[in-house]
Amino acid sequence: MQNEIAKSAGEIPVSEAVRYNESLHQDTTAKLFLVSSITYFFIVGIVALMIAAKFVWPELLGTVQYLTYGRLRPLHVNGMLFGWLLAADMGLMYYVVPRLCGVKLWSEKLGIATAALWNFIILGAVVSTIMGWNQGWEYAELPMFLDVLVVVAWIMFGANIFMTVAIRKYTQMYVTIWYCLGTILWTAFVYLTGNFAALFATGVNQANLNWMYVHNAVGLIFTPVGLAIAYYFIPKTSNSPLHSHKLSMIGFWSLAFVYVWTGAHHMLHGPISQWLQTIAIVFSVMLLVPVWAVVYNFFATMRGQWDQMRDNVPLKFLMTGVIFYLLTCFQGPMHSLRSVNAIVSKTDWIPGHAHMAVLGAFSFFAIAGCYYVVPKIFRRNLFSDSLANWSFWLFLIGGVGFFVTLWLGGFWQGWQWNNPAIPFIDTVVALKPVWIVRFFSGIFMFGGIVAFAYNILATMLGSSGNESSKMAAATA
Amino acid sequence: MLRKADYSAPIFVAAALFMFFVGGLLTTVVPPIVDKSWARPFDNSDPAKGVTGKLQPYTEQQLKGRNVYVREGCWYCHTQQTRTLLADTKRSGWRGVDAPVSTPDEFVYDSPHLFGTKRTGPDLSRVGGKYDEQWHRAHFRNPRDLVPGSIMPPYPWIADNEEEFQAVVAYLQTLGRAKNWRPDNDYER
Numbered sequence: 085m086q087n088e089i090a091k092s093a094g095e096i097p098v099s100e101a102v103r104y105n106e107s108l109h110q111d112t113t114a115k116l117f118l119v120s121s122i123t124y125f126f127i128v129g130i131v132a133l134m135i136a137a138k139f140v141w142p143e144l145l146g147t148v149q150y151l152t153y154g155r156l157r158p159l160h161v162n163g164m165l166f167g168w169l170l171a172a173d174m175g176l177m178y179y180v181v182p183r184l185c186g187v188k189l190w191s192e193k194l195g196i197a198t199a200a201l202w203n204f205i206i207l208g209a210v211v212s213t214i215m216g217w218n219q220g221w222e223y224a225e226l227p228m229f230l231d232v233l234v235v236v237a238w239i240m241f242g243a244n245i246f247m248t249v250a251i252r253k254y255t256q257m258y259v260t261i262w263y264c265l266g267t268i269l270w271t272a273f274v275y276l277t278g279n280f281a282a283l284f285a286t287g288v289n290q291a292n293l294n295w296m297y298v299h300n301a302v303g304l305i306f307t308p309v310g311l312a313i314a315y316y317f318i319p320k321t322s323n324s325p326l327h328s329h330k331l332s333m334i335g336f337w338s339l340a341f342v343y344v345w346t347g348a349h350h351m352l353h354g355p356i357s358q359w360l361q362t363i364a365i366v367f368s369v370m371l372l373v374p375v376w377a378v379v380y381n382f383f384a385t386m387r388g389q390w391d392q393m394r395d396n397v398p399l400k401f402l403m404t405g406v407i408f409y410l411l412t413c414f415q416g417p418m419h420s421l422r423s424v425n426a427i428v429s430k431t432d433w434i435p436g437h438a439h440m441a442v443l444g445a446f447s448f449f450a451i452a453g454c455y456y457v458v459p460k461i462f463r464r465n466l467f468s469d470s471l472a473n474w475s476f477w478l479f480l481i482g483g484v485g486f487f488v489t490l491w492l493g494g495f496w497q498g499w500q501w502n503n504p505a506i507p508f509i510d511t512v513v514a515l516k517p518v519w520i521v522r523f524f525s526g527i528f529m530f531g532g533i534v535a536f537a538y539n540i541l542a543t544m545l546g547s548s549g550n551e552s553s554k555m556a557a558a559t560a
Numbered sequence: 561m562l563r564k565a566d567y568s569a570p571i572f573v574a575a576a577l578f579m580f581f582v583g584g585l586l587t588t589v590v591p592p593i594v595d596k597s598w599a600r601p602f603d604n605s606d607p608a609k610g611v612t613g614k615l616q617p618y619t620e621q622q623l624k625g626r627n628v629y630v631r632e633g634c635w636y637c638h639t640q641q642t643r644t645l646l647a648d649t650k651r652s653g654w655r656g657v658d659a660p661v662s663t664p665d666e667f668v669y670d671s672p673h674l675f676g677t678k679r680t681g682p683d684l685s686r687v688g689g690k691y692d693e694q695w696h697r698a699h700f701r702n703p704r705d706l707v708p709g710s711i712m713p714p715y716p717w718i719a720d721n722e723e724e725f726q727a728v729v730a731y732l733q734t735l736g737r738a739k740n741w742r743p744d745n746d747y748e749r
Contacts, residue, residue: 142704142711152713154633220630220672249569256566265569266576273580277588287667289592289599291675296588304580337562340576344583350677353643355662357595363587426645430679501679504650508682513709 108188111461113195117175122537124167129533131160136526139519150214158225159213167206172450173309179457180316185252198240205233223298224278231279242268259332263312270304296347303343310446313453321398327384335377342370352425368420375413382406397472401452408444433494440487467542475535482528493518602665602738611660615738617669625731639676640685652686659686666738686736689747696729
């Protein structure tokens with residue numbers, strides 16, 4: 085077994101796949117997606133701070149109908165998920181897939197049209213969430229006409245990537261390509277289930293479809309495309325071959341099989357059939373298999389290379405993201421157990437968990453990708469390595485502050501709820517310190533966004549970054 | 561076998577979709593077929609079988625109120641499920657009476673469903689009949705006047721819009737009322 089893994093380890097060195105003429109690639113689509121996604125990251129980051137502030141100062145902007153928590157929360161969630169993260173992931177795929185296939189993107193024109201349509205969708209989402217045109221389903225709040233446009237844009241994205249893969253020069257597909265193709269296929273069905281099939285059901289049946297979508301929006305959209313990015317950029321930025329091809333296969337195919345079963349764990353103890361809850365729990369625990377396979381593979385790739393973490397900022401984001409991925413995917417199976425769920429379900433633990441997945445793991449991967457890709461496609465040096473390092477520490481401090489206080493606060497809240505002698509309002513007042521820490525952690529994270537966005541903007545605009553990078557290298 | 565999927569996109573696609581659809585179909589299409597209570601409205605007139613009552617479809621006014629509830633995102637902070645936890649039945653209870661656990665047959669007319677995932681404010685699955693109209697009006701104007709320490713936003717534009725306000729209250733008073741769970745029938749209007 086050991087031998088086999090060792091043998092397959094060197095099988096597809098990523099560097100070989102990219103021994104290719106860089107000038108082949110036009111990368112206009114990638115540029116458009118990355119620039120717009122980082123812009124939304126900044127704008128929606130402000131919204132994030134506003135809603136975190138509302139927990140501490142409930143009167144803040146309270147009498148403006150369009151700026152209440154109920155309007156801004158869907159704007160925050162949709163803006164971050166689809167405006168920032170998914171768009172950034174798509175932009176990175178437009179960069180990575182052609183390079184792994186050894187050909188240029190199938191159609192740059194189609195890509196540009198996709199970027200334009202995507203931006204229209206996000207602007208539509210901003211307007212509709214603020215106006216309260218809300219379908220009433222979590223993660224699927226957007227009105228029907230935007231849902232239809234999302235499907236169209238996804239088909240345009242999928243067609244471009246699949247055609248690029250179809251005309252590839254390298255016959256063997258690297259792991260990143262599997263995850264990317266898997267994302268495109270599964271997302272199509274997951275999205276249709278959550279936004280269209282759910283229309284034909286009511287009550288618990290509809291909730292079951294909704295949770296299948298909500299859970300797999302993370303599990304079969306952001307997880308595989310995030311891992312696609314990690315599988316490409318960890319070997320790339322550390323200049324080390326992936327540890328094991330076989331292990332990556334185990335990780336991929338077990339993810340493909342296990343994830344989709346778990347939707348009902350959102351309603352543990354709730355009004356949904358007990359047997360379905362049990363199935364969801366069993367498969368939730370089985371999720372440890374794909375997660376640990378992937379995480380072990382990344383750690384083993386880094387064996388002997390950890391010293392690079394000292395001054396390689398993209399690698400810092402990537403490996404920290406891997407650790408957050410490991411942690412969040414340990415929480416998931418654990419709070420799917422009935423006994424743990426009875427404490428943490430519906431508490432502030434849940435946003436702590438969700439943010440660690442989407443911000444701590446997958447956004448960290450995307451940020452690393454942006455830091456690596458943007459200088460390459462704009463053919464300039466990164467404006468400032470030192471500022472990039474600052475953005476990492478701001479994100480890390482803010483992130484850990486946010487996650488840890490919400491887990492502890494969530495557990496505490498859950499224990500209070502389970503003692504009916506404590507009036508509900510007392511459990512709200514008790515959480516105030518937690519929400520204050522959450523708000524200030526948010527300020528750190530927003531500082532990270534500002535440093536990141538400014539660095540990328542300055543790189544694009546071609547401010548001479550040479551000196552400051554040298555200075556950072558000298559002081560590092 | 562899966563090694564072939566490394567080299568052939570069609571084999572890859574077939575395998576990826578097959579894996580997905582096994583779990584996808586078994587957990588979304590099959591459950592409502594197996595478990596009939598997901599689609600059969602609650603109806604029990606026999607006290608020997610437990611709490612009695614009958615689930616009524618929403619009236620036009622109640623639906624209007626429900627739409628306001630959806631529009632304002634009330635469901636982001638208020639769940640609508642009394643879970644199979646002792647604490648939930650106590651917290652959803654009222655004046656010393658424990659609330660019955662929520663069952664699928666109470667939600668058959670709900671679309672969008674509003675079970676919720678986050679409980680920032682109290683659960684509302686049995687709130688129907690607990691507070692009268694006056695209480696709701698004052699509470700919408702400024703929740704902190706009635707519940708010091710509350711972090712719910714004020715909703716003066718609901719309290720001041722008579723039609724919307726009446727509709728929302730009409731909707732709220734239906735919550736949990738399919739089951740006639742209060743022995744003294746002491747529901748507020």
